[in-house]
Amino acid sequence: MNESNDATTNKNRTGRQFNIEQEVTTNEPKVRAGKYFKPSPTEQQKTPPQSIVMGERLPNLADYSYLKLEAIPIRGIKLLAWSAGLLMLSLLVWDVYDTIAAAMALHWLAAFGLFALATVALVVGIITVFKYRNDRRKQNAYKSIRMLAQQCRLASSKSGDQQLIAELKLFYAGKPQQALLDQCLSSMPDYALGHEVIVHINDVFLKPLDAEALKRVTHFSSKTGITVALSPWAAVDMALSLWSNIKMIDEIGQVYGVRPSFINRMAMLKNIIGHLAVSGASELAADQILEEVGGASIVSHFSVRLSQGLGVGLYSAKIGLATMSVSRPMEFIDNKPDLKSLTRLLVEQFKSQFK
Amino acid sequence: MIRNTKDAVNSLSKSYLNKASKFVNAHTEQMSTTLQRLNDRRICLGITGLSQSGKSTFVTSLIDQLINYKTSALSGFSPVLEKRLMGVKILPLKHKKITNFPYEVSIAGLKQPQPNWPSSTTDISGCILELKLQKAVTPLNPFSKENFSLFIELRDYPGEWLLDLPLRNMDYARWCGQCSAQFNREPRKQILGDLLLDLQNIDPMDPVDFKVLAQLKTRFVGFLEQCKAGEHPLSLIQPGRFLMPGEIEDETLLCFVPLLKAGSSTDGQLEAAPENSYFKVCEQRYKAYIKQLVEPFYKDFFSGIDRQVVLVDVVTALNSGPLYLDDMRQALSNISDSFSYGPQNRIMQLFTPKIDKVVFAATKADQVVSSDHASLVKLLESLVDHAYKTAQYEGVPPTTEAVAGVRSSIEVEHEGDTALSGFDTTGATIGYIHPPIPAFIAKNTVDQGFKDWNIPKFNPPILPDDTQAVPHIRIDSVLNSLVGDKCS
Numbered sequence: 147m148n149e150s151n152d153a154t155t156n157k158n159r160t161g162r163q164f165n166i167e168q169e170v171t172t173n174e175p176k177v178r179a180g181k182y183f184k185p186s187p188t189e190q191q192k193t194p195p196q197s198i199v200m201g202e203r204l205p206n207l208a209d210y211s212y213l214k215l216e217a218i219p220i221r222g223i224k225l226l227a228w229s230a231g232l233l234m235l236s237l238l239v240w241d242v243y244d245t246i247a248a249a250m251a252l253h254w255l256a257a258f259g260l261f262a263l264a265t266v267a268l269v270v271g272i273i274t275v276f277k278y279r280n281d282r283r284k285q286n287a288y289k290s291i292r293m294l295a296q297q298c299r300l301a302s303s304k305s306g307d308q309q310l311i312a313e314l315k316l317f318y319a320g321k322p323q324q325a326l327l328d329q330c331l332s333s334m335p336d337y338a339l340g341h342e343v344i345v346h347i348n349d350v351f352l353k354p355l356d357a358e359a360l361k362r363v364t365h366f367s368s369k370t371g372i373t374v375a376l377s378p379w380a381a382v383d384m385a386l387s388l389w390s391n392i393k394m395i396d397e398i399g400q401v402y403g404v405r406p407s408f409i410n411r412m413a414m415l416k417n418i419i420g421h422l423a424v425s426g427a428s429e430l431a432a433d434q435i436l437e438e439v440g441g442a443s444i445v446s447h448f449s450v451r452l453s454q455g456l457g458v459g460l461y462s463a464k465i466g467l468a469t470m471s472v473s474r475p476m477e478f479i480d481n482k483p484d485l486k487s488l489t490r491l492l493v494e495q496f497k498s499q500f501k
Numbered sequence: 502m503i504r505n506t507k508d509a510v511n512s513l514s515k516s517y518l519n520k521a522s523k524f525v526n527a528h529t530e531q532m533s534t535t536l537q538r539l540n541d542r543r544i545c546l547g548i549t550g551l552s553q554s555g556k557s558t559f560v561t562s563l564i565d566q567l568i569n570y571k572t573s574a575l576s577g578f579s580p581v582l583e584k585r586l587m588g589v590k591i592l593p594l595k596h597k598k599i600t601n602f603p604y605e606v607s608i609a610g611l612k613q614p615q616p617n618w619p620s621s622t623t624d625i626s627g628c629i630l631e632l633k634l635q636k637a638v639t640p641l642n643p644f645s646k647e648n649f650s651l652f653i654e655l656r657d658y659p660g661e662w663l664l665d666l667p668l669r670n671m672d673y674a675r676w677c678g679q680c681s682a683q684f685n686r687e688p689r690k691q692i693l694g695d696l697l698l699d700l701q702n703i704d705p706m707d708p709v710d711f712k713v714l715a716q717l718k719t720r721f722v723g724f725l726e727q728c729k730a731g732e733h734p735l736s737l738i739q740p741g742r743f744l745m746p747g748e749i750e751d752e753t754l755l756c757f758v759p760l761l762k763a764g765s766s767t768d769g770q771l772e773a774a775p776e777n778s779y780f781k782v783c784e785q786r787y788k789a790y791i792k793q794l795v796e797p798f799y800k801d802f803f804s805g806i807d808r809q810v811v812l813v814d815v816v817t818a819l820n821s822g823p824l825y826l827d828d829m830r831q832a833l834s835n836i837s838d839s840f841s842y843g844p845q846n847r848i849m850q851l852f853t854p855k856i857d858k859v860v861f862a863a864t865k866a867d868q869v870v871s872s873d874h875a876s877l878v879k880l881l882e883s884l885v886d887h888a889y890k891t892a893q894y895e896g897v898p899p900t901t902e903a904v905a906g907v908r909s910s911i912e913v914e915h916e917g918d919t920a921l922s923g924f925d926t927t928g929a930t931i932g933y934i935h936p937p938i939p940a941f942i943a944k945n946t947v948d949q950g951f952k953d954w955n956i957p958k959f960n961p962p963i964l965p966d967d968t969q970a971v972p973h974i975r976i977d978s979v980l981n982s983l984v985g986d987k988c989s
Contacts, residue, residue: 178918178934180954185922185932189913194962194969197908198871200577200978224846293838306675339764340678 281409287317288404288475295476298340307343314347314475323403327351348479356470359401360483363466366394367488368495371459375452375496387458394462395469402473418468456496463488538851543652544987545805547840547856550812551736551832552660552729555864555906557619559812560657561607562906563980564591565970567630573970577977580988585635587648592629594654598801602628602657611907611971615928616961618907624747625802627656634988651987656802661729661741664832665795666803666839668739673763673784674771676739680759688735688824692727696720697761705760705771705780714756714779721758733821736832742794754790757783799839808858808983809840811888815863815881819938820955830884837888842895859892859899860982861885866903866974867910868956869938870919874903879940900982905974909959924960933957 185191242264250257294310311331318324330351338346370390374383395414404410464485471478537543550556566573567589575581593601603626607619630653668676683689684697693700699717722743728735729744738744743755760779763771774780811833818829845855863881866874878901882889892899910923918934925931935956962972 178936180936181934182957183915183920183932183934185913185915185930189915189920189922189932190930191911191922191924191962194964195867195908195911195972197574197970197972197976198974199574200975200981 278409281405284317287313291317291475292477295344299344307339310343317475318403321403321405323351323355326354344476345479348476352474352476355401356474356483359398359466359470360488362394362397362401363463363470363483364488364491364495366390366397367459367463367466368492370394370462371455371457371492371496372499373455374458375455383458387462391462391465394466398466398469399473402470402475404473414469414473418465418472452496456492459492459496460485460489463492535851537652539848541987542650543654544807544984545654545656546983547803547806547809548655548657548812549663549809549836549840550660550864551663551814551829552738552741553621553734553817554660554812554814556657556660556812557607557622558906559810559862559864559904559976560602560655560906561604561611561619562971562973563655563976564602564604564628564630565608565611566973566976566980567632569968569970572968574973575977575980577975578980579985580632580634581977585988587633587635589633590631592631592652594627594629594656596627596801598797599625599627599656602626602655604628608971609967611961612964612967614963616963618961622657622659623745625656625658625798627654629654632988636989651984653984658798658802659741659745659747661738661745662747662798663741663836664737664739665741665791666799667835668791669795669799669839673780673787674768676787677759677761677763680739681761681764683737684759684761688733689728692731693724696724700758701761703760703762703779705763705766706774706778708775708777709779709782714758714782717758718756733825734817735825736818736829737835740790742790747794749794751789751793754786754793757786757790803839805854806840806856807854809856810860810862810979810983811885812862812864813881813884814865815877815884816865816868816956818884819880826884830886833885834887837885837891840888842892842897844896856892857897858983859888859897860979861889861899861901862904862979863902865905867905867908867923868921868959869935870912870921872919873935873938876938876940877903880938883941902975902978902982904976904979906971906976907961908972908974909962923962926958926960928960931957931959 242260246257246260246264249260291310291313294306294313298306298310314327315324318327330347333350334343334346370387373386373390377383377386392411395418396411399405399410399414404414467483467485467488470483534543548556548560550559566575568591570581570586570589578586580586591604603619610617610619632651632653634649634651636647636649671679684693684700690697696717699720703717725738725743728738740755742749746755749755760783763780771780813829813833818826841853841855842857842859843855844857845853861881863877866877869877881903882901889899889901910921913920913922913932915932915934920932920934922930922932933956936954964971
């Protein structure tokens with residue numbers, strides 16, 4: 147077989163200093179350059195190639211990077227849950243009926259009271275379900291706003307713009323942002339189409355909200371950082387930063403019109419985790435940013451606790467920025483806030499606090 | 502009197518019985534299909550991919566691997582690994598509008614002494630694979646030897662038609678606006694040449710001159726053909742039927758062009774346009790195009806999909822450069838909105854089907870060395886980012902893989918580098934070393950290594966006999982991800 151086993155060798159790198167102006171030669175392998183060649187008789191394909199199957203990089207060469215195990219769902223578990231739920235419901239109805247019947251034997255007034263109570267519970271239950279569904283519908287409007295905004299940026303169409311505006315109005319109906327949105331829409335030029343509509347909404351409606359959200363991110367992240375720096379117990383640090391971050395997520399969501407509820411919070415947390423995972427590689431490492439703002443001297447001057455506090459504050463700011471990205475009804479067009487600009491603010495606040 | 506009444510009752514009952522028997526005959530097939538779906542023994546696989554992404558080769562190879570499961574390399578497909586696959590049969594789809602998938606012709610072409618690739622698809626075709634499987638041994642019944650059949654519906658179609666799906670949610674004025682934005686950017690601007698100016702000069706409110714419209718349409722089709730068949734093919738080519746019409750009775754459905762000036766008029770002005778204006782005539786034909794061609798295609802083909810494999814020819818897009826990569830990214834993002842993903846129970850799946858498993862596959866992986874397959878998959882993930890995130894958001898975590906329906910090259914060591922050796926399109930032997938495949942391409946740049954370099958195309962390998970399955974790359978992995986869980 148001609149196929150090669152390209153085993154890679156890992157050499158342990160040791161630290162060293164060098165002058166960057168001198169030419170440096172390394173033993174690193176050269177990047178292969180593309181070229182065609184006429185295969186020699188030994189390189190020619192004389193027999194058909196072998197298949198490469200799952201878990202192989204070449205025939206007979208294992209590649210464990212492809213290894214994955216899927217969860218096998220237990221069949222019938224949903225049916226079990228549904229039938230158990232139905233059984234519980236039937237028993238409940240049966241029990242309520244039995245209780246009312248027993249009360250009826252006692253006195254009709256007692257039966258009526260129990261019946262009224264059961265009716266109130268049922269009505270309240272239905273209203274709660276209805277409200278929950280309504281909330282989900284509004285959250286879905288939020289999803290379609292993002293999609294429509296994306297489409298409007300790509301192509302100009304009056305009907306598309308109107309659909310976007312209608313969805314925005316639906317999402318912000320009855321919220322404090324409604325007045326700001328109405329003001330923004332009334333000042334929109336009548337010739338605005340597609341991208342122009344997006345830019346107008348971004349500049350007039352969203353930028354003030356961005357400024358407010360950024361203010362809250364700075365407030366919460368510096369508060370978290372300072373609290374961690376002052377607190378002597380690690381367990382308290384964790385609890386405080388968790389509580390503070392959840393509160394920050396709620397508050398930023400509120401700025402952009404996401405009502406604070408358990409379900410919305412969970413949905414946002416899911417998106418934030420996804421966003422952090424995606425943006426993690428592209429963000430600069432915190433220590434690198436610290437160096438850029440003169441952090442090396444700060445770290446040498448501050449105690450270990452203070453440095454830890456600053457680190458936690460920075461991570462909190464990162465979560466805040468991710469929350470802004472996922473809860474903003476449209477993606478940032480320009481001036482997307484980054485960790486670098488927030489770092490300066492945070493470091494300044496730390497300096498002033500611990501002078 | 503009594504006899505007459507008896508006769509009348511007899512004839513009436515006979516007529517009812519005949520009608521009932523006709524009804525039962527007509528619906529037995531449908532009922533049996535529904536029962537199989539309810540029993541989790543029938544699934545529809547949507548093989549999705551843009552034009553030239555390798556759908557026909559993929560389907561041909563997939564069928565070949567399964568039919569020759571005893572000799573093919575399918576170790577990643579659990580029923581083969583557990584030796585529970587007892588046999589595979591290919592059955593016709595029995596659908597009025599869908600012809601049989603030409604498996605015999607395609608595989609004969611691949612296995613002949615001078616092999617050639619399956620020809621491009623020009624119309625919808627499909628088939629059913631019946632997998633006879635032995636039930637997996639369970640703790641409740643360790644002696645179980647029961648067999649069952651799993652029916653897998655496969656369908657192939659021209660990739661050009663896929664790009665018509667986003668038009669379903671786009672009105673004519675919006676499509677014109679989108680075309681205007683695209684045509685004013687490279688590379689389309691250069692390909693359009695004078696046609697751009699001619700399309701821009703048409704006032705949508707002017708009375709239509711059908712002769713001029715027909716001429717413009719012919720030139721527009723020429724432009725679309727150039728987009729597809731140029732040295733660097735584009736992906737986002739609409740309307741797809743202009744290139745691959747299929748069977749069409751009314752040719753006027755295909756006689757409209759985008760009016761680039763329509764974007765500058767308000768909706769009110771466009772609505773008030775005279776009935777015989779360019780805008781109204783083109784809009785009417787556009788609507789008829791969607792209603793008579795696109796909607797039925799979507800309904801017949803895509804609305805019933807249970808699981809999906811999206812094939813993407815990353816290598817060709819990489820060869821063409823960043824503009825073409827972006828174009829492919831845009832095309833894939835547009836079509837992904839036409840599919841609904843999410844977990845669903847079997848009863849609801851009969852009424853509102855959703856895709857509960859999706860595999861994104863970078864095809865033609867045999868054109869790059871195997872150590873770069875991981876980078877190829879990373880690049881694929883960045884190209885299908887929108888669809889990937891949509892599926893993930895809906896609770897369907899996608900799988901990505903680098904595959905080849907037919908592996909046409911071998912790896913050799915040439916002057917210290919890993920190289921590929923095979924036969925080029927003329928049948929001559931060819932070897933090449935390609936620059937490393939980048940795992941990620943930043944916006945508006947292309948990897949330096951690929952700037953002046955192209956990965957060549959291979960001919961299929963020459964197989965010594967036609968009883969062996971064609972060599973492949975990770976078809977078993979795709980099969981296992983898509984139907985592995987249904988085989989137990």
